[in-house]
Amino acid sequence: EVQLVESGGGLVQPGRSLRLSCTTSGFIFGDYAMSWFRQAPGRGLEWLGFIRSNAFDGTTDYAASLQGRFTISRDDSKGIAYLQMSSVTTDDTAVYFCSKVYYDYIGGIPSWFDSWGQGTLVTVSS
Amino acid sequence: QSVLTQSPSVSAAPGQEVTIACSGSSSNIGNNHVSWYQHFPGTAPKLLIYDNDKRPSGIPHRFSGSKSGTSATLVITGLQTGDEADYYCGTWDNSPSGGVVFGGGTKVTVV
Numbered sequence: 119e120v121q122l123v124e125s126g127g128g129l130v131q132p133g134r135s136l137r138l139s140c141t142t143s144g145f146i147f148g149d150y151a152m153s154w155f156r157q158a159p160g161r162g163l164e165w166l167g168f169i170r171s172n173a174f175d176g177t178t179d180y181a182a183s184l185q186g187r188f189t190i191s192r193d194d195s196k197g198i199a200y201l202q203m204s205s206v207t208t209d210d211t212a213v214y215f216c217s218k219v220y221y222d223y224i225g226g227i228p229s230w231f232d233s234w235g236q237g238t239l240v241t242v243s244s
Numbered sequence: 245q246s247v248l249t250q251s252p253s254v255s256a257a258p259g260q261e262v263t264i265a266c267s268g269s270s271s272n273i274g275n276n277h278v279s280w281y282q283h284f285p286g287t288a289p290k291l292l293i294y295d296n297d298k299r300p301s302g303i304p305h306r307f308s309g310s311k312s313g314t315s316a317t318l319v320i321t322g323l324q325t326g327d328e329a330d331y332y333c334g335t336w337d338n339s340p341s342g343g344v345v346f347g348g349g350t351k352v353t354v355v
Contacts, residue, residue, distance in 0.1 A: 122288075153344070161348075162246060162330075162332060162346055162347070162348045162349040163281070163283070163289065163332050163334070163346045163349070164346070165334075165343060165344035165345070165346065167343075168344075179343060180343070181343050181344075182341035182342075182343065215288070215289065217289075220294070227276070227336045228336065228344060229277060229279070229294070229295070229336075230277075230279040230291060230294040230295070230334075231279070231281070231289075231291060231334075232291045232294070232300065233288075233291075234288040234289045234290070234291075235288055236286075236287055236288045237288070
């Protein structure tokens with residue numbers, strides 16, 4: 119059974135950094151791209167970015183709105199994907215989700231997101 | 245403001261049918277496949293439909309998807325109380341600042 123569990127959320131002050139983890143099991147992590155999303159209070163899903171498998175150099179793409187503040191990385195030996203958040207603001211308060219990606223290697227884009235974690239809450243407040 | 249447009253809510257009685265529309269443009273739905281997700285607040289979102297109209301294993305046939313031009317549709321037939329959730333359409337947007345885009349979500353209420 120595929121499982122994804124996000125962790126690392128909590129209360130963080132504006133301007134600080136935070137790293138979230140997505141610990142996976144039930145599939146060959148290294149074969150898949152991984153993605154991060156968030157849902158702010160009262161709002162819909164927002165895509166943050168994704169990281170390709172290392173077979174495709176583990177390169178990343180991000181939502182333009184993040185303006186380079188977030189970085190996604192992966193540790194295939196541990197089956198964990200990370201989301202490094204920097205210079206956080208109150209607008210970053212949200213539940214953060216990770217997902218396993220079905221990646222279109224021909225088109226070079228993520229096609230769909232077939233397994234998700236339950237999310238971890240990040241609250242940015244002084 | 246979401247790139248894809250969905251009605252905020254729809255409601256129907258048990259056993260009836262609901263249709264959730266997702267409107268986009270040529271830079272997203274018009275040239276890419278659409279997927280749909282069911283989300284109960286506080287839980288993991290679930291993939292319902294991929295590649296416009298395909299169901300993953302385990303998703304009931306009551307859920308169906310389609311795409312025409314720059315719009316996509318999710319239909320739920322034989323509505324059940326357990327279907328009461330938020331539903332999101334998503335796709336890739338080819339514009340320079342694109343990426344993965346979602347609709348704002350549609351809340352399905354079983355009345």
